[in-house]
Amino acid sequence: MAQWKSAVPSREEQRDLKRSVIMREAAAAFRRFGFHNVSLDEVAKSLQISKPTLYTYFPTKQQLLFECHSLALDLGDASIDYASREGRTGLDRVVKMLDHYVRQLTGEMGEMTVLTDLHALTPEDRETIRKRRDGFDRVLRAWVREGMADGSIHKGDPTLTVMVFMGAVNWLHAWFSHGGPRGGDEIAEHFSRIFGRGIAADRPGGSGRGAPAGKPRRSARAAAGTSAAGAKSARLKRVK
Amino acid sequence: MAQWKSAVPSREEQRDLKRSVIMREAAAAFRRFGFHNVSLDEVAKSLQISKPTLYTYFPTKQQLLFECHSLALDLGDASIDYASREGRTGLDRVVKMLDHYVRQLTGEMGEMTVLTDLHALTPEDRETIRKRRDGFDRVLRAWVREGMADGSIHKGDPTLTVMVFMGAVNWLHAWFSHGGPRGGDEIAEHFSRIFGRGIAADRPGGSGRGAPAGKPRRSARAAAGTSAAGAKSARLKRVK
DNA sequence: CCTACCGATCGGTAGG
DNA sequence: CCTACCGATCGGTAGG
Numbered sequence: 360m361a362q363w364k365s366a367v368p369s370r371e372e373q374r375d376l377k378r379s380v381i382m383r384e385a386a387a388a389f390r391r392f393g394f395h396n397v398s399l400d401e402v403a404k405s406l407q408i409s410k411p412t413l414y415t416y417f418p419t420k421q422q423l424l425f426e427c428h429s430l431a432l433d434l435g436d437a438s439i440d441y442a443s444r445e446g447r448t449g450l451d452r453v454v455k456m457l458d459h460y461v462r463q464l465t466g467e468m469g470e471m472t473v474l475t476d477l478h479a480l481t482p483e484d485r486e487t488i489r490k491r492r493d494g495f496d497r498v499l500r501a502w503v504r505e506g507m508a509d510g511s512i513h514k515g516d517p518t519l520t521v522m523v524f525m526g527a528v529n530w531l532h533a534w535f536s537h538g539g540p541r542g543g544d545e546i547a548e549h550f551s552r553i554f555g556r557g558i559a560a561d562r563p564g565g566s567g568r569g570a571p572a573g574k575p576r577r578s579a580r581a582a583a584g585t586s587a588a589g590a591k592s593a594r595l596k597r598v599k
Numbered sequence: 600m601a602q603w604k605s606a607v608p609s610r611e612e613q614r615d616l617k618r619s620v621i622m623r624e625a626a627a628a629f630r631r632f633g634f635h636n637v638s639l640d641e642v643a644k645s646l647q648i649s650k651p652t653l654y655t656y657f658p659t660k661q662q663l664l665f666e667c668h669s670l671a672l673d674l675g676d677a678s679i680d681y682a683s684r685e686g687r688t689g690l691d692r693v694v695k696m697l698d699h700y701v702r703q704l705t706g707e708m709g710e711m712t713v714l715t716d717l718h719a720l721t722p723e724d725r726e727t728i729r730k731r732r733d734g735f736d737r738v739l740r741a742w743v744r745e746g747m748a749d750g751s752i753h754k755g756d757p758t759l760t761v762m763v764f765m766g767a768v769n770w771l772h773a774w775f776s777h778g779g780p781r782g783g784d785e786i787a788e789h790f791s792r793i794f795g796r797g798i799a800a801d802r803p804g805g806s807g808r809g810a811p812a813g814k815p816r817r818s819a820r821a822a823a824g825t826s827a828a829g830a831k832s833a834r835l836k837r838v839k
Numbered sequence: 840c841c842t843a844c845c846g847a848t849c850g851g852t853a854g855g
Numbered sequence: 856c857c858t859a860c861c862g863a864t865c866g867g868t869a870g871g
Contacts, residue, residue, distance in 0.1 A: 523767050
């Protein structure tokens with residue numbers, strides 16, 4: 360009996376599975392052609408269903424886009440959590456976050472994400488996404504500042520520093536194609552290397568590779584007052 | 600008589616001036632709200648003219664966007680030319696290009712440019728822009744390869760390296776606002792610093808700052824078979 | 840240089 | 856889960 364239940368997906372699981380298939384298809388089209396150049400008739404047709412069927416899974420086209428953005432932020436939060444646990448210096452955390460996030464975006468979950476067309480969302484949804492992005496950037500700025508304090512990151516305007524590397528990451532979808540010639544590992548290593556060295560502090564006599572060991576400290580996420588892990592895990596589990 | 604002519608702008612000069620005012624207004628709206636979320640009625644209204652008047656300056660909305668993209672590429676070509684003249688090593692040229700291009704995009708001319716919504720163009724225009732971007736990237740990749748050969752740039756996949764830093768630049772318009780708190784000089788220096796160090800080769804015993812002097816060489820633009828200076832200058836002159 | 844309009848696209852729904 | 860449709864938006868133009 361327990362066997363039976365675990366072998367056959369529940370109605371709800373089936374529905375979530377179908378939702379994720381739709382998101383993958385839609386996200387791919389949005390990234391490739393732009394939100395406004397993709398009609399739901401086209402999305403439906405490529406899934407061999409009709410448009411009204413789509414509407415049993417998503418109430419509006421904008422909601423579909425909203426969830427693609429939300430998932431990208433969920434992945435970002437997971438990367439923040441990971442770097443928060445594993446990183447030691449400010450630089451180390453920033454680089455580990457970048458590496459992890461690029462792997463997520465280029466991975467299977469990344470196929471369901473969209474990073475552009477924020478303008479197409481409803482004002483409320485857009486504000487929601489904007490706030491989450493702000494929280495995200497705030498953690499990164501805190502880490503950059505920490506790195507400047509612990510001597511691992513070159514001093515300068517933390518806001519600008521974060522804009523530069525997050526810009527490069529957010530542009531990923533403009534050129535990366537899932538299943539294309541370049542693998543996520545390769546790309547993540549490239550990002551890590553360039554930004555690891557790009558923002559590292561001068562190390563007299565050193566070559567700039569790696570990060571010095573720093574004193575353990577309480578998590579910068581906690582320091583910045585952000586916590587999104589709860590809401591995140593639910594969606595991450597549901598959507599995969 | 601010569602006095603008179605040079606003091607009073609010709610009909611054609613006036614027209615070009617009006618065109619550039621329209622481009623500035625439209626580009627600002629496109630960047631802020633997205634191409635599809637800006638109607639020409641709105642653009643016209645904010646310029647205190649009617650939509651049909653707009654159509655005496657631009658044949659279609661897409662053409663307006665096309666010119667905003669073309670201008671961005673003109674500025675990019677100017678930066679390539681500058682770096683080609685002034686740079687010595689591969690690294691030096693790449694960094695000088697980045698610095699110059701960021702200054703252009705954040706400067707007065709940059710107000711008339713758009714870097715996103717490429718999908719909204721007609722297939723022909725999109726192809727035109729794509730080809731120019733390719734030529735642009737090709738020059739950059741050639742410089743990166745040169746830098747790897749002359750010992751100024753860390754070895755690796757040149758395509759990935761170019762994607763990373765051009766991504767950061769192309770994302771500029773997502774957060775930079777003309778007339779905002781941050782100046783173009785400041786931003787350009789930040790970009791140059793991060794990428795200058797990020798892509799530099801290991802320098803045993805050195806701190807990674809600056810670039811070693813390299814042997815003079817023929818221009819990489821020539822080497823890459825690109826030449827856009829002709830078409831560019833005309834537009835750059837007309838549009839300012 | 841304007842007012843008024845046409846026509847196409849497409850998000851969303853009725854009805855079955 | 857489908858076919859057929861409605862309604863709004865908006866690019867582009869007629870006519871003056």
